[in-house]
Amino acid sequence: MKDSFFRSMTWLHTWVGLLFCWLLWLVFFAGTLSFFRQEISLWSKPELHSYSSEVQSSQQTLLDYSFERLNTEAPDAARWWISLPSERNALLRVSHLPYPEPGEKASWVNHNLAPDSKVPVTPRESKGGSFFYRLHFDLHYMDRTTARWIVCLASLFMLVALISGIVIHKRIFKDMFQFRVGKGSRSWLDGHNLSSVLALPFHLMITYTGLITLIFTLFPYPAQTVYEGGVKEFRKEFYPERQRPELSHQPLTSPAFSESLDHFFTNWPEQPISRIIIDHPKDAAAVMKIYGANRSEIKDEQAVWLYSGKTGELLNTVHLEDSAAAQLYGGMIAMHTGRLASPGLRWLYFLCGLAGCAMIASGCVMWAKRLRERQKPAQPASFGLKLVESLNLAAIMGLPLATAAFFYANRLIPVTNSGRADQEVLMFFLTWAATALFATKWRNTQGWRTLALINALAWLTLPLCNALTTQGSLISYVSNGQWALAMFDTMALLAAAVFFWQSKQLQSTQQPQRVRRERTA
């Protein structure tokens, strides 16, 4: 019984792992980069680099200014949106959404302002870190719902692979620190075990909470049973701040926004504001929503205060005192996204994410290597083995190269190009496709080595490209204390070093040794 259990778990781990490993590699890679979403976005908009996140003006002053500006600029808008600067975002953003013309869809008019001088700043069009964030669960070039279903399935399989992995690699805790280099597939197994055991609590947590973020796709039945309108109706009740009031068609002559703000500042003086949204600012039904910034508490939804625009009274507060179930749900999502993290914890998250990438990549490679080893040297490789080897090379070496291409495109595509954000994404996928083409022909050690060298070169010259196309460079970032940008460049150099080391390793023996996937950005 015990033996057959062990064997069935091995079967499960091998095949479940193989089926989704390339997709999981993409999801883990994009997710790991997403921990630094804001920093990557900052890097990809050099126009913002000269603004420090240390703001002199108080939140009250900034809000007064924004209201005044919106009043003169767009008194008749459908919505106003004021985003206040934060630690990770230096600019004040004042936006409005006009009422749509019949038959058309209105789009937001955004103004980014330097908070102290109020000078308008126009950053280049780029998705930046949000591209990787979306890639993480919406994939790309496909319908959102389909993509989320695929990612859901992949995470379920990941959880299965993790648990069966703990069963079959029973020595992982015994050999916790064991990593024998240069011993062929033994080293690969060590690498696989080490990367999974060192961040095992993280892997379990991130996979489980990842499923929770998509729980209403995967398991909508409780909400469908309780609410007549299903999940939609449930969301309406769970997120009252996302509902917009009906127009009353009575003009609002003297709005009470400043009274509401005074009320807020008196009653919650310690609470920083992250943004304010006003629905129908010139209608008697106007509602002002004040979003409080979350600090390091484990909670995802921001607390929201809803004020009436007409009378200035507090209508409702949301997510201020959540129920236990809502706290649990929000807590899990917060743990997954890591938005709560201060830089120290964020780096630990990043490290654990990299360990996850290494675990998946080493698992993929090990599958192919095991099969090769079992074959006689003269025996031709089966189609399946060739496919797995090509996919391994294309996915594992292609994704970092495509990421580098995305960053190059960000710097090299002219700022004036319309639709340049999409061109960056196109460059990402074109590079990846090119690597895949390469991998169909050269899947041997030489192919791995070539791609490792190309990757090393690409990541090595990225800081150089940055220095040539923008005002700053690694040296100026360090001397000005712009740590987010300095770390980006350092990580690019580190990635280059890792790829160079990998190519050395591949050269030194006939058999490819451990190929570490320390990826960065």
Next chain:
Amino acid sequence: MMYLIATLLCFTSFMAFALAKTPHYKAVFGTRPEHALSRRYLIIAWIILLLTLVINVSQAAGYGSLMFCGQMAFSVLFLACLLTFRPKWMRSLFYLLPAAILLISILHAV
């Protein structure tokens, strides 16, 4: 600052875990450890690890546990690299780590 102390303690704990294992002990000191010594290392490792958890959680329950997971990952990775490539360096850590923890604790207290 407390998190830094916790990180160093966590590292110390995993170092003791590693030294409780014969091959790693041999790689660092060149001799085989006695059974009683390995046991002592193991007990010390568990005590320090629990202490680390207590320090983290006393800072903030949720955030502290996340930090704890991260610290363990960092410690194991760093130790595995050390043991693979430079096992002898761990000898100096014997003096450096307690000194660093003591220094930071004093700085924290002042």
